[in-house]
Amino acid sequence: MTDVVVIGAGNAGMCAALAARAAGADVIVLEAAAKDAYGSDSYFSGGLFRLAYDSLTQIERITGPMGVEGAKGVEDFAAYPQADFLSDWGRITGYRTDPELSAVIVEQSLDALSWLAQIGVPFRSPIVVDGSGRARHSRPGWHGGFIEAAAAGPGLTEALLSLAEKADARISYGTTAVALEQVPDQRGWTVRCRNAGGGSTAFPAQTVVVASGGFQADAEWRARVLGPGWDLAKVRGSRHNTGGGIRAALAAGAASHGNWSGCHAVAWSVGSGDSGRRDANHVFERESHPFGVTVNVHGRRFIDEGSDFGAYTYAKYGREILAQAGQTAWQIFDAKASDLQTSEYRYKNPEAARTTGGSLPELAHRLVARGVDAGSLAATVAEFNRAVDESVPFSPYIKDGRRTSGLAIDKTNWAVALDTPPFEAYEVTCGITFTFGGLKVDTRARVLDAAGDPVPGLYACGEAVGGLYYFNYASGTGLTSGTVLGRIAGRGAARAAKRSAA
Numbered sequence: 001m002t003d004v005v006v007i008g009a010g011n012a013g014m015c016a017a018l019a020a021r022a023a024g025a026d027v028i029v030l031e032a033a034a035k036d037a038y039g040s041d042s043y044f045s046g047g048l049f050r051l052a053y054d055s056l057t058q059i060e061r062i063t064g065p066m067g068v069e070g071a072k073g074v075e076d077f078a079a080y081p082q083a084d085f086l087s088d089w090g091r092i093t094g095y096r097t098d099p100e101l102s103a104v105i106v107e108q109s110l111d112a113l114s115w116l117a118q119i120g121v122p123f124r125s126p127i128v129v130d131g132s133g134r135a136r137h138s139r140p141g142w143h144g145g146f147i148e149a150a151a152a153g154p155g156l157t158e159a160l161l162s163l164a165e166k167a168d169a170r171i172s173y174g175t176t177a178v179a180l181e182q183v184p185d186q187r188g189w190t191v192r193c194r195n196a197g198g199g200s201t202a203f204p205a206q207t208v209v210v211a212s213g214g215f216q217a218d219a220e221w222r223a224r225v226l227g228p229g230w231d232l233a234k235v236r237g238s239r240h241n242t243g244g245g246i247r248a249a250l251a252a253g254a255a256s257h258g259n260w261s262g263c264h265a266v267a268w269s270v271g272s273g274d275s276g277r278r279d280a281n282h283v284f285e286r287e288s289h290p291f292g293v294t295v296n297v298h299g300r301r302f303i304d305e306g307s308d309f310g311a312y313t314y315a316k317y318g319r320e321i322l323a324q325a326g327q328t329a330w331q332i333f334d335a336k337a338s339d340l341q342t343s344e345y346r347y348k349n350p351e352a353a354r355t356t357g358g359s360l361p362e363l364a365h366r367l368v369a370r371g372v373d374a375g376s377l378a379a380t381v382a383e384f385n386r387a388v389d390e391s392v393p394f395s396p397y398i399k400d401g402r403r404t405s406g407l408a409i410d411k412t413n414w415a416v417a418l419d420t421p422p423f424e425a426y427e428v429t430c431g432i433t434f435t436f437g438g439l440k441v442d443t444r445a446r447v448l449d450a451a452g453d454p455v456p457g458l459y460a461c462g463e464a465v466g467g468l469y470y471f472n473y474a475s476g477t478g479l480t481s482g483t484v485l486g487r488i489a490g491r492g493a494a495r496a497a498k499r500s501a502a
């Protein structure tokens, strides 16, 4: 019998596995994907981790020297205190986030990420110095404190998998957990699995950590709980995150928790695949909406693109796009925005779904082939341009209050007339990242039952946990949550396994 069986080899599961190994437990990680086609959400991610810190020195201990001393505006990044992280998290979730879980994640964010760096995951700072000598986040419009895995999600994954190999934590690829059965007298678990090549295997374990992600890749489950139309969303990450671990734990007595009708969903290029593409996933990111306008097929705006920093709006605007005719929208920019767009907008391949025009009428005319009402689009932009308050200076670094007035939906920050050619339109749809409903856990990552008692020997972390996010999400929280709760789960599962074996 293995001490700890971890279901899912993403960031949360690997953090649990490494923490359990370090605590002396033997560990097997079950992973649904085949080894040569492996791609968890953590793999597809941008590798940005949100964390609380009190000085840049604390960050540099993780990332190495940032090289930003003396840069203008560097004081904006000097600290991101725990109180600010918690208040940003609370504000954007309508103060519904589980207060104890979010507090533990925030309080341990610096320590857990320092641990990850110490054991060998390479990080860098996302703070760059731009051409004017100003320090800014590499993703303009991002807000909060961050570090970034070197080489993003693939770099993070490579580091975690090679650490697991060195630590002798075995990974069984092509192994999908389908059921969890408690051994009588609470003496461990049997994890029943379907093998990729056919057949099944049963893994006996003292303790189990469920780290198999959300249910976003199950179109039917999405439509049933997120609502009509959600079966049509594109999946940004792993096609294996169909909620198998959540389903098995619920059937074994776990309580469900959180915002089951909510999810993280973004503007995502229509040229993407139906789930994450290992060769080119980052090409499809479209997070620069604060610096342009977004219209639907009727040529009408339907969101306040500048209601908050992009870090606090991108994860909720996918839902708004899904609600538009054809589940489609176009992000329109003029040449002034090109330095503010994230690097993903630089790809000009067909999957970028990009249309350009030397004038707005030309751009609008070219979009007719995509079904867009060109006359309405031209009128929307002309009306938008007239409504911009030119007296307020534009600044991408703060919520500048440069807004429109008198529109049906005003843009309340970063409003700039679209008047400088060339103009660009990027066609986007809704890309779902992960679902918010999941398993109920306590601050020791122990899965709870309906009575609020721990289910013996059962732990959960990562997207499989419910109660952390409601309606919306602060960028970079997913990976941090997976690391903090993954480490807690791994240590707890290792200790419980030793007790149970004694």
Ligand SMILES: Cc1cc2nc3c(=O)[nH]c(=O)nc-3n(C[C@H](O)[C@H](O)[C@H](O)COP(=O)(O)OP(=O)(O)OC[C@H]3O[C@@H](n4cnc5c(N)ncnc54)[C@H](O)[C@@H]3O)c2cc1C
Binding pocket: 007, 008, 009, 010, 011, 012, 013, 030, 031, 032, 033, 039, 040, 041, 042, 043, 044, 045, 046, 047, 048, 049, 050, 175, 176, 177, 178, 211, 212, 213, 214, 236, 237, 238, 240, 241, 242, 243, 244, 245, 281, 433, 434, 461, 462, 463, 464, 475, 476, 477, 478, 479, 480, 482
């Ligand atoms: C395109 C993209 C960009 C993102 N960028 C960021 C970012 O920069 N910062 C951030 O914080 N978050 C980001 N996220 C979100 C972040 O990736 C997730 O919150 C986090 O990686 C979740 O980690 P996890 O370990 O819970 O899930 P995953 O990393 O998805 O791991 C779950 C694993 O479980 C496996 N699995 C599923 N079901 C089973 C089963 N029944 N049996 C066995 N194995 C199973 C899956 O194959 C997968 O490998 C991004 C997500 C995407 C898709």
